[in-house]
Amino acid sequence: MKYTISNLPPLPTPEEVKREQSKAASATVNNPFCPDDMINLDNESAELEKDLVTSKTEVPPLQPIIEVDGHGIFTKSDIHLVKAKAKAGKTSMLKIVATALILGAYFRLRAVLENLKIVWFDTEQSMADTYRIIADIIRMSGKSPDEVEKRLKVYHLRRYFYDELRNKLVTALNVHKPDVVIIDGVVDMVESFNDERESRQFLRVLLSLSEQFDCSIINVLHTNMSQEVHKPRGHLGTNATNASETVLECEKNNDIFTVKCTDSRHEGMPTWYFMYDANGNIVDGSEQHSYYVKSEDEKKNAEKSKEVAKQVADVLNIINKNGGRMKRSKLKEAMIESCGFHRTRAYGFINEQIGKTIFADGDFIQVSQQTQIQFEPTSE
Numbered sequence: 001m002k003y004t005i006s007n008l009p010p011l012p013t014p015e016e017v018k019r020e021q022s023k024a025a026s027a028t029v030n031n032p033f034c035p036d037d038m039i040n041l042d043n044e045s046a047e048l049e050k051d052l053v054t055s056k057t058e059v060p061p062l063q064p065i066i067e068v069d070g071h072g073i074f075t076k077s078d079i080h081l082v083k084a085k086a087k088a089g090k091t092s093m094l095k096i097v098a099t100a101l102i103l104g105a106y107f108r109l110r111a112v113l114e115n116l117k118i119v120w121f122d123t124e125q126s127m128a129d130t131y132r133i134i135a136d137i138i139r140m141s142g143k144s145p146d147e148v149e150k151r152l153k154v155y156h157l158r159r160y161f162y163d164e165l166r167n168k169l170v171t172a173l174n175v176h177k178p179d180v181v182i183i184d185g186v187v188d189m190v191e192s193f194n195d196e197r198e199s200r201q202f203l204r205v206l207l208s209l210s211e212q213f214d215c216s217i218i219n220v221l222h223t224n225m226s227q228e229v230h231k232p233r234g235h236l237g238t239n240a241t242n243a244s245e246t247v248l249e250c251e252k253n254n255d256i257f258t259v260k261c262t263d264s265r266h267e268g269m270p271t272w273y274f275m276y277d278a279n280g281n282i283v284d285g286s287e288q289h290s291y292y293v294k295s296e297d298e299k300k301n302a303e304k305s306k307e308v309a310k311q312v313a314d315v316l317n318i319i320n321k322n323g324g325r326m327k328r329s330k331l332k333e334a335m336i337e338s339c340g341f342h343r344t345r346a347y348g349f350i351n352e353q354i355g356k357t358i359f360a361d362g363d364f365i366q367v368s369q370q371t372q373i374q375f376e377p378t379s380e
Contacts, residue, residue: 065180065216066100067110068269073246073261076179079206079217081240083232084250089257089274090220091125092282093250094182095133096274099140101180102151106140107284108272116179119172120154123165123185130156140282153178157188165189173213186219186240193234202236203243219244256285311349312357314339316367319358325366 031037053059064072074080074097084090100109101116122130134154138145153176157165166189172178187193190202210217219240221232231237241247247263255276261269273285318334319326326334328350335346354360359368 062266064112065116066097067112068108068272071267071269072112073248073264073269074180074216074218075245075266076216077211077214078245079203079210079219079240079243080246080248081232081244082218082220082248082250083223083237083241083262085223088252089250089259091129091133091184092257092274093248093259094120094184094218094220095136095140096282098137098152098182102137102143102148103141107274108270108286113179116151117176118152118180118182119176119178120152120182121157121165121169121172121184122155123157123160123183123188125156125158125184127156130154130158136282162189162191170209173209173215177213179215181215181217182220183217184220186221187233187236190236193236196235196239199234199236199239203239207243223249256288311339311341312353315349315353316357319365319367325361325364327363328360328365329363331365 027042028038028040031039062072063076065074065076066072082090082094096106096109098118098120100106101111101118104111104114120133122133134148134152137152138148141148153172155168155172157168160168169181169183169189173181183189190198192198206217206219209215221237221240223232223237232240241263244263245265246261246269248269249260249262251258251260257274258271259273260271273288274282275285275288277283315331315335318331318338322330331350332343332346335341335349336343341349350358350365354365357368358365360366
């Protein structure tokens with residue numbers, strides 16, 4: 001249609017202009033996190049709806065890759081943490097896990113899924129030690145090298161910097177499509193393990209990758225050097241603990257390695273044990289641990305019995321020096337002053353020994369006749 005002066009459309013009124021401006025403005029809002037940006041509500045609300053979870057949402061079941069005594073751990077589509085002090089058995093423990101995944105079961109571990117593929121990044125050890133990972137798993141599984149290497153890819157990456165390691169991780173995920181990724185030395189994949197911002201961003205990427213590729217990403221990290229503190233190092237360790245579904249810790253005590261679950265978003269895992277035999281092979285340590293605990297208990301009981309016997313002798317000495325008969329209150333004060341008893345413990349100890357080595361006669365305590373015959377005063 002050709003417009004002329006006579007048939008031009010009418011200009012919008014000021015009220016109509018304001019209404020149109022208001023309508024356009026309502027589709028955008030200021031971004032309070034970045035004041036220079038605007039958020040398009042139409043676009044963003046559509047994206048937000050994609051992430052809405054309702055009672056009708058079809059949620060895939062949690063899928064652990066392995067069980068310990070029937071308790072599943074290392075769920076797929078999530079990240080996990082293995083922590084320990086240096087040389088406390090982290091890598092050896094993961095060899096057991098990998099062997100169980102390949103073999104189906106090993107020690108107290110059982111693979112939940114079949115034919116899982118594993119990628120193992122070794123960022124710390126020498127080539128010889130990295131080679132031992134694959135060699136030990138082949139020996140432990142009893143399968144041929146070809147059978148193991150079809151499902152387990154072990155990479156020696158000590159010579160690469162963090163940015164190169166990140167590229168290799170993404171490449172391995174896309175090429176191998178693994179079910180399990182072990183990053184043995186995750187601290188090497190960040191520029192600074194004590195940079196909170198970098199640590200958070202890095203772990204957010206790992207969470208995204210685990211979900212995108214439907215795999216378990218198991219990170220290995222050292223704990224602080226302090227004997228009392230068992231927290232993984234730096235902001236990376238703190239954030240990894242918070243973000244991980246499962247956190248396992250390895251400890252070594254008297255040649256027995258203990259693997260325990262310190263944190264879990266779900267049911268956790270029973271503690272289990274392993275050790276090395278005389279030939280340097282990894283073996284189940286459950287029986288040896290039970291024997292060690294029993295021996296330790298017997299030792300503690302023997303020491304406690306010896307300590308109690310000395311305390312009895314000291315108390316009887318006090319009574320005998322006072323003619324074999326004392327007021328309970330005076331005996332109690334003498335035990336506190338001469339034997340180092342705490343006040344509450346002194347009262348309890350007297351009650352424990354009544355009927356055994358002493359007897360009560362009203363307010364007085366006496367040495368029993370049988371004890372008097374058997375008792376030999378200790379030398380001063």
